[in-house]
Amino acid sequence: MISEMVLVPTDDATLSGDFVVPAAARAVVLFAHGSGSSRHSPRNRMVAAELRTAGFGTLLMDLLSEREERHDAITAEHRFDVPLLGRRLVAAIDWLEVQPDTRGLPVVLFGASTGAAAALVAAAERPDRVLTVVSRGGRPDLADGALEHVRAPVLLIVGGQDNEVLKLNQEAARRLRAPHSLRIVEGATHLFEEPGALEQVAETARQWCDDRLRAVRETAAEEE
Template sequence: MKGFLASRNRRFADRRDAGRQLAQALAVYRGQHPLVLAIPRGGVPVASVVAQALDGDLDVVLVRKLASPANGDVAIGAVDEQGRIQLTGRSAVAGAGMSYVRAEAARQRAVIRKRRALYSPDRPHADPTGRLVIVVDDGLATGATMRAALDAVRQHHPAALLAAVPVAAPDSLENLDDLADDVICLHAPAHFRAVSSFYEDFHPVTDTDVVRVLSTPPRPSAGLPVSRPAAFDLPDASLSGDLAMPPHARGLVIVAHGSGADRDNPRDRVLAQTLQRAGLGTLLIDLVTVDEELSRTVAFDIPTLADRLAAVVAKLHHDPALATLPLGLAGDGTIASAALAVAARRPRDIAAVVTRSGRPDLAGAGTLARVTAPTLLIVASEDRPLLALNRAAQRRIRGKNELVVVPGTTSLFEEPGVLEAASKFARDWFARWLGARARPPRRRPTGGRGADRLAS
């Protein structure tokens, strides 16, 4: 059994009280912008408090228990949104044959479909890929629903996956070890009766309650890291940048620009803040000086831009405070080709690349063929010529890559909400691949390419 356990007798005033106490046990994950997934309905009030305390995103993972044919209050297993079934040892004792299990699973999946339509009518559910994910419920009896939830989330390849509950039967916790990287439980009494017996107030949570919680806008962040100036003296230029490092950063993304003051543009400030909330450091840096911006010559000189970006990467690797962090590169326009050139030149140093409305084709076919770092190309649907250039470049990239087409927008992402959506695609990509190089350690260890998707 993993995680933190408090053995003393414990009762909770209500689910929000349980959420506050659970958030304290999870405080080490604040600053990593976790995705907190609640198991409805009872887990939602608990998870809401946890997500707020950790400055994370809140959503639900939809699973349903399979009831015993002899006693509807007893779970013999659970089913998830995709129809995967998890059975407990009680299924045989309860006399549940497979015909009963399949029929019960079909009934519960119908409930899941109705809840998905009710809970998320106008938005896609959060993508766990590459993120720190914490699955929360108000307690575990058999643990069947939690197992089904963890198994469903694991299919999306999170960077780390945790189960967190206020109270649980000890044997239900042990059954999670093979699915969770860590299990956090505040109270696991030897003589477990029912989850409700550990709450003073355990009134039913309704669908209306869940919709209200999920539709409440998240409160503003408790604070992003303060950026500080960063200067890089290179043989041919002195470059200026802004470095921001959240506590316990698990990676650093260089957001490079091709004009003297471009790092102040809203597109990259939004991207930087989105990355910082995910526990990633950012370096916004201008590869072109103010004087060079006036002549517009260096802005289109791909070899010079690539040389300067490579020199910045080298200097970061010699900084004792930053040298161990996995590095990502992000860039628009011609900087996209410079970033890919550096990734091809320094494959061991660059963990991932993201381009937005970029010109990767300018890197050249030979350079693209040497890129092995996972690469995400983000392109606006209305910029057809640029979309064609990105698709052609994508086919030449040797490493893992994807192309995301953001619908109904131009290359500047000026339409409402589009810039934030594009930034979240970049965040998830960097969190996935930088996290793979710097995966959070387990507290107690236990023994493609070429995809093209349409953003919604």
């Protein structure tokens, strides 16, 4: 297993990430955290750990530099800059493609809150590299015009008590042209802090990714 802290270069910043790849990984999950969070998000780290047990590599990375984080903590200027965050996820996708342990592996984008919008923007930019997009309590509506250009299947997971975000996800789902599914975790609020809620998110995401990988294999077998 590869487990290391990495630096991911982008056009205008170098970003820190925690990179873990089990032996014979089937795909790699790139996490995009939400507004005001970081790669140390305990919720994303819990989901990442569950996915690794199922044979997925993970890259949890900060989407802002340390200087930008300090500025954003005061102004909240960058956390809603979805085009910027999307470009940085594209750079991370390209970085994964040149790493020996992840070259050629399908990429799953897992976004929370505003990170989900950035993930959809990146998926629209790299349609041949992204297997699927998973949104946890996300704001896909903030992806704006990218929604109609996403080709990868999209899974939207929302807490049943997260009423406003649920409504925004339902509206975004109607705009998606790619295959998609909206899953509601009953009784959960925005951060899925209720007992068992986050575990349900992880299991739902794992099963969805398994199904997407199986579909790719079956399509490849039919074409042979």
